[in-house]
Structures are given as C-alpha cells and as structure tokens.
Amino acid sequence: MSAITLCKQIYRGAIRMSLIILIMGSPLLAAPTISGLSGSIVDDSTVTITSSSSSFGTGPSSVEWLGGKSGAIESGTPGSKFSKTNWDGANPWPENYPVYSSSQAHSGSKSIYCNPTSSSWNSILDYQLPSPVTSSGSLFVSTWYRITSSGSGQWKMNRFTTNNTIVDGTNQLVLFSWTDGTQVCVDPNVVSYTGISPSPIATQNTWMRIDQYIKAGTSSGSYTLTKYVPGSTKQSATISSYPTHRSGGSWNYIIWQNYAGNGLSEAKIYIDDIYISNGSQARVEIGDKSTYTSCTHLEIQPTSSWSPSSISFKVNKGSFGSSDAAYLFVVDSSGNASAGYPITFASSYASGSDVNPPAKPTGITLTIQ
16 A cells, blocks of 8 residues: 555545544534523523533524513403503403403412303403414414313314404414313314314313424424423324415414303313413423423423523523422424423522533444445
8 A cells, every 4th residue: 555545545534533523513413401500590580501512503583471470460460451562452352351360370479360251252362473473484382271160162272363363264273172172273164173182181270381382384384282280291292294374374363262162161261471482492491300301390481592502591480499409401493302400499500510411412323444
C-alpha cells in the first residue's frame, strides 16, 4: 500500500468519525434534556430552565392561559359573568353565561361555573383565536373539568369552528361525551361520527384534565385525546389520517359549548386552568413521577419565552401541595418528553450542572471498512 493510499484511507475514516460524532451530538434525535434551573418553585414566580445541548427545539409562539394564582379566573368575583379579552365577545346564545365560582376549584380557590338549564341547555364559553388554525396548522388545548350530572345522555364539550356558532355545519370539529361513550366528528350531520377512547370520557364528581392535540389536514391530519384523573394513569388515543379541515377552511373559535341533553336532565360543570397553544404542542409540565409517562398528576406551566437552550415560565402549582416534591418536564413539538428534573415546591435553585444523563441517541449505524 502506497503512502498516498494510506493517507486517503485515514482521511476518509476521519470524515466518517466526524459525521458520527456530529450525529451523536445532535439534539434532533433525542428527547429534550434539562440541564439547569434558576428561580424559586413558588406559585406565580418566574423560573428559567436551560439545556446545555440546546435540545428544547422550537416552542409555541404564544399561549393563552386562564389559570395561575393571579390569573383571569382567580381575579374574578364569584357570581359575576366571566370576562377576558377575546372571550365571550360575541356569543349569540347569551343564556346561562358562565360565571366565576368559589364552590369548586382545581387550583387556587375559584373556577368557571357552567350550568346549562332548560332555557337553552347550553352554557357557552367561547374564545376567538388571534390567528386562525388553517389546514396546515396545529392546536393544543388543555382543560380541567368537573361535572355532576343526572340522567343518561349527551354532553357536547367543545367545538373548533370557523364562525362563533353552535349550529352544526361545515369546517367544525366537535367532541361529544355520552354516558356510555365518546365521539368526535368533523362537520356534524355531514360525515359520520367516530368513536374514540377514553370512553366514556366523563368521570363524575372529580376533577379531570382533558387534552386535545390536533394536527390539521384535509386528509392526513390527526386528533389525539388524552384524559388525566389525578391518582390514575392517563388514557390517550389518536385518530390518524383524519380530515380535520375542509379545503380552504380554518378555525377562528374554540367554543366550550357545555350542552346537556338527549337524556341528561341536569349538569353542573366547572372549568379551570384552560391552556391554549396555537401552532405547537411543545410545553413545560410538572409531574409527580420521574418519568413523564408514569405520572398520575401533571400540571402545565405557562411559558413566556422559549429558545432551543432556555425556557422561562411562570410556576403553576395547580393542586400540588406547597412543599411537595415533583419533577419538571419539557415536551417538544413532536411530543417527546424529557427525563424528569427533580424539584421541591417552595425551594430555590441556581442554574448548575446536569442532574440527568443525556438521552441515548437513536438511529445511528456505524460501519467500519
């Protein structure tokens, strides 16, 4: 072997090894990694988490959040109509308006009370999205509910729609809860209804968190429904290849319809800690276990800034105790969750060294010639 040939082989080997090292160092193949934390884990305080490997990716451009110690729900007067910018601005069905209530609360001391009665059997809470959700967009919505109902029938929970209406029509996606099942439908009365788990979705007389993640599309979209009841393992199901939108259609409103009928004779519905992220499911959460999928208690943390290496958020204690031990998680835009970063409420932290090893890289093949 000539010296020139040997040098070429050494050079090629060095290039291969450099590419392998580059791939292994890329955060695109692994879940997010939290490497540091700065701030106090106290309700409503601002905290910053960091990733030394810049693994957080792209987060939501903006979020709408009704929870928190100083949030819109806690700031209201019990018995008065719920009010906030972009909420209930032009509701064409004014009966049974949702009101602030101190009778029940998932977090803090208040919630939004919806009491559909015979005047319309609806108690409508509507939100106008600042930017529409088009057929190429995505939307993540999380809501805490507590329902007490009588009879066997239907609870129309919420709908995503072009216009501020609860009349079934085109370019709508509606979630229905029946006493014995759960259904989702695009364009009610136009296409067939699709059953989905968890079924039934409603758990009586207890707080439950319902998450909806929609990856929009005219034929290849998807709809994921997730239910949490504190102390129980979460349940989740996805409908794939789902036509969430009609061609050229978009959603401008989210409407918590709270219709009770078709056999339900009464429904007392409480709503708390609504979180809306238009464009991404990336988020920060606090859970009770070190592994995200094992958590039986999760609380979303509203973010104020997001970059690949740093995220700032306002602490939302939710229904955790004031000195509970817990874990921080970052969920990226693909739904991958980080390992839990251990925290304790009421404790302060200064950003420091990694407490978790980097995630094992995947999709790597090493060929030696």
